[in-house]
Amino acid sequence: MNNAATARAAAAFCLQQVLQHERSLNQVMPEAQQKFSLSAGDKAFTQAIVFGVLRDLPALEWLVQQALDKPLRSKLRVIHYLILVGLQQLRSMRTASHAAIAETVNACALLRQKALKGLVNAVLRNYQRQQESLEAQLASLPDKILGHPGWLLRRLKETYPEYWPAIVAANNTQAPMWLRVNIRHHSVAEYAHLLQQQGLESTTQPGLEQAICLQHPVDVHSLPGFSEGWVSVQDGAAQYAAQLLNAQPGERILDACAAPGGKTAHILERCDCQVSALDIDATRLTRVEENLQRLQLHANCQQGDAANPDTWWDGQQFDRILLDAPCSATGVIRRHPDIKWLRRDSDIDQLTELQAQILACQWQLLKPGGTLLYATCSVLPQENHQQVAAFLASHPDAYYDPLYADDESGWQLRPGQNNLDGFFYARLQKQE
Numbered sequence: 184m185n186n187a188a189t190a191r192a193a194a195a196f197c198l199q200q201v202l203q204h205e206r207s208l209n210q211v212m213p214e215a216q217q218k219f220s221l222s223a224g225d226k227a228f229t230q231a232i233v234f235g236v237l238r239d240l241p242a243l244e245w246l247v248q249q250a251l252d253k254p255l256r257s258k259l260r261v262i263h264y265l266i267l268v269g270l271q272q273l274r275s276m277r278t279a280s281h282a283a284i285a286e287t288v289n290a291c292a293l294l295r296q297k298a299l300k301g302l303v304n305a306v307l308r309n310y311q312r313q314q315e316s317l318e319a320q321l322a323s324l325p326d327k328i329l330g331h332p333g334w335l336l337r338r339l340k341e342t343y344p345e346y347w348p349a350i351v352a353a354n355n356t357q358a359p360m361w362l363r364v365n366i367r368h369h370s371v372a373e374y375a376h377l378l379q380q381q382g383l384e385s386t387t388q389p390g391l392e393q394a395i396c397l398q399h400p401v402d403v404h405s406l407p408g409f410s411e412g413w414v415s416v417q418d419g420a421a422q423y424a425a426q427l428l429n430a431q432p433g434e435r436i437l438d439a440c441a442a443p444g445g446k447t448a449h450i451l452e453r454c455d456c457q458v459s460a461l462d463i464d465a466t467r468l469t470r471v472e473e474n475l476q477r478l479q480l481h482a483n484c485q486q487g488d489a490a491n492p493d494t495w496w497d498g499q500q501f502d503r504i505l506l507d508a509p510c511s512a513t514g515v516i517r518r519h520p521d522i523k524w525l526r527r528d529s530d531i532d533q534l535t536e537l538q539a540q541i542l543a544c545q546w547q548l549l550k551p552g553g554t555l556l557y558a559t560c561s562v563l564p565q566e567n568h569q570q571v572a573a574f575l576a577s578h579p580d581a582y583y584d585p586l587y588a589d590d591e592s593g594w595q596l597r598p599g600q601n602n603l604d605g606f607f608y609a610r611l612q613k614q615e
């Protein structure tokens with residue numbers, strides 16, 4: 184099999200699965216790896232193309248529209264996605280254009296559409312010839328070049344009149360690789376030194392106790408002691424969760440939406456407490472177990488619905504609860520650009536309702552005097568500040584524990600701010 188063409192064919196397959204069949208890239212990438220027998224290098228290249236297309240989708244779609252009189256019929260649709268793959272390489276990747284065109288054309292055969300080679304070749308060469316004038320036209324079409332669906336752009340503009348351009352830019356940029364040092368093995372300074380010995384430059388950030396940001400992303404297996412559990416990959420913003428929860432030795436802790444277990448493990452790295460890790464999704468829960476095994480940590484992993492404790496709760500209240508709620512994930516688009524095209528405006532109301540239900544239910548499981556940390560990786564106020572304000576208004580036994588001066592209903596981190604993902608935290612205390 185021709186390797187260079189394989190990555191292009193795999194990218195077209197992934198894009199069709201995400202954009203036409205509305206499947207998450209997390210599910211689709213492993214399938215593509217198997218289906219096309221991708222090497223590690225091909226996988227990285229495929230992912231780079233797919234991420235690029237998802238970031239710039241409206242502009243790329245506009246370019247296809249200029250080239251084709253009518254859309255490709257549904258049976259040939261995979262070739263539409265292959266054209267996006269070709270255009271993405273010509274516009275934004277370092278691949279030499281003759282190789283980009285030749286290998287994209289060759290990918291038609293791998294996708295069983297040999298007859299469309301001529302069409303793909305013609306569209307890509309046509310773009311190449313008219314690149315300057317097409318790009319000039321695109322530059323005057325803001326809704327095409329911002330790379331976001333209209334509903335999300337509207338919500339961002341409403342909520343962040345000052346910051347929305349920075350948020351959009353951060354969402355369209357590759358995220359840095361953040362690590363969490365397992366302080367049961369090394370201090371952050373010791374681990375940074377180990378990285379330096381491997382030629383890996385990194386920085387730390389005040390306020391983040393275990394975090395290191397790598398200057399350049401690397402494969403996890405080239406990190407010192409990864410298999411031995413010395414370090415994990417986790418964005419710095421997500422590392423505030425365990426810090427703000429601040430579990431104490433011996434306490435009973437519930438991580439109510441735990442999978443894949445990044446925060447469960449962080450809580451356990453910080454102190455010897457009894458953690459129950461709950462998730463509704465049994466498959467995702469196995470990831471928690473695998474992560475804990477690598478880190479040589481232990482939690483009581485339970486499959487169950489956080490909004491229906493009758494099926495899994497033993498009746499003993501918890502000292503602290505981390506509720507990392509299911510959310511729109513609009514704070515982590517730079518890591519998951521498929522989110523922009525999979526989410527719908529109408530999802531937000533449904534998610535807000537689900538979060539309110541889980542939050543009210545979890546509150547019953549908290550001891551008087553206990554702490555509940557509500558977290559999301561969303562940037563939308565309905566899921567964040569408004570959610571917490573509504574909860575406080577309807578729960579007289581809850582009071583708000585500020586995370587900074589003047590904080591009344593939560594701390595919103597914006598994507599890209601301090602090089603971090605977008606996250607939201609609010610700490611609620613239950614009256615004694």
Ligand SMILES: C[S@@+](CC[C@H](N)C(=O)[O-])C[C@H]1O[C@@H](n2cnc3c(N)ncnc32)[C@H](O)[C@@H]1O
Nearest residue numbers: 440441442443444445446463464488489507509
């Ligand atoms: C934002 S992710 C959690 C990430 C995790 N805390 C970590 O740091 O690795 C949200 C999780 O909530 C789970 N979930 C969704 N609805 C749930 C429910 N009703 N009860 C329990 N878990 C739920 C999802 O399966 C998903 O794993």
